[in-house]
Amino acid sequence: MITTSAKPLVSIITPVHNDGKYIGATANSILQQSLADYEWILIDDGSNGETAEVLARLAASDARIRIITNPTAYGPARARNIGIAAARGDFVAFLDADDIWDTSKLEQQVGFMRDHALDFSYHDYIPFEDGSGRPISRIRGPKRLTLFTHNARRGVGCLAVMLKRNIAGNGVFPAMPPGLVAEDFAAWAILIKGGLRGERLPKALAWYRVRKRSFSSNKVRSARSVWFIMRKLEGFGKITATFFLASFFCTTMASRLVARVSAPVQTLTSPPWH
Template sequence: MVQIDPEVSVITPAWNAEKTIEEVISSVRAQTFANWEMVIVDDGSSDGTREKLVAATLADERIHPVFLSENSGAAAARNKALYLARGRFVAFLDSDDRWKPDKLAKQLAFMKKHQYAFTFTGYEYMDASGRPLNKIIHAPQRVTYHDLLKNTIVGCLTVMIDRNQTGRFQMPDLRSRQDLATWLKLLKQGFTAYGLDENLSAYRVGSRNALSGNKWKAAKKTWFVFRRVEGLPLPEACWYFCHYAANAAIKRFS
């Protein structure tokens, strides 16, 4: 029997995600587009994540769990999934977020119609319990390398990439912001990220205090990417970082 490769590979790192992983998987299984595989890399979880993944693959053969013996970080988990992924298109979904049912269908049609290599969409915030916070992040029409340095508007949970155009890629070995560094790398190679301004995903945030702390950590890691990964000179890094900080504030409080 000839095995047909899935058209889309969903890349999901998971670490101690027993409270949310079933909801995440359900949002993928509910997609109106059915020709996908979901490669979930368990990054050395110590809770019940492994058992839930085993049960999920028994329920749906399109779900492929991989188990790492020790915690190595989201970059290593995503890279393992990217290495194993068989789809032409790769889409990213973390273990505490979720997609709307028509996310893959609409985004894939958008990419094929325009022959785009790199796309992203709008998304909304939800609280730790999964309730909508009535806040939508809209996707601009296009984002270039310099645009992304000024405004990190591309949500990882919304990204889809055509590897027939970009070639296979891996994320840099960073504990945080490896997704931003990856998008910058692709854009620096000459690709443009095109936005589909529809709310097709939900991003989970924690408490107000946790969110503030995460924003501060994200800012420090963004500065690290600017200076150490992208190698921006200090004046240029400061210029872009000021734009990044202003846009982050607007996104949070608008």
């Protein structure tokens, strides 16, 4: 059994809500990391008994795994903040309970941040279809994250972000009004406005599982959420917010169009999709 130090290098934060079906593949990608000096904090966010049993078995199998149990479902943003507050590592990374990392992700990203003296970083990732495992596209963020690049295009997924622990405090994800999402989009905007420096590691080091949902309702909710963030949290006027929102969705649709006519370049070892 691998043991963890009192102060691991990296704290991995994973909110879990009834994800027992997928957590095995996620666990494999973490437990096989080439950088082994980490703790994995799983926040059981009001899951059912079956998922709780899966998490208990994981924790019993490896001393680096810690379970925090919420009495009810708080949602992924608050659950991540709870994980951050409990984190002991020098760096904090995020992975949802149905997504997958390349086995060299932690080693490469920690090295990148140290080499470039960064407060936070992000890398490319590949969405794939739940069930078939088919890669959909390759998501690339901007080279450097500024208020302009962050608001004008997509590309900084939570599963790709790593932060220095000392800038994360007791949490970086703001509370959103009921029905709104995109707390991670808001979190990165808040960090940028605070003067922190983030850059892209230009490698695809994660896979994002795309489950079947209502496309139209998700897009409407996403648009309402991003509009709220731009107007209320970032303080943009209506004209500026409209420009950024239009640019954001144009780049999103353009990337999907490109993905339809050309399959993504898959340079990583085929992951355990299921």
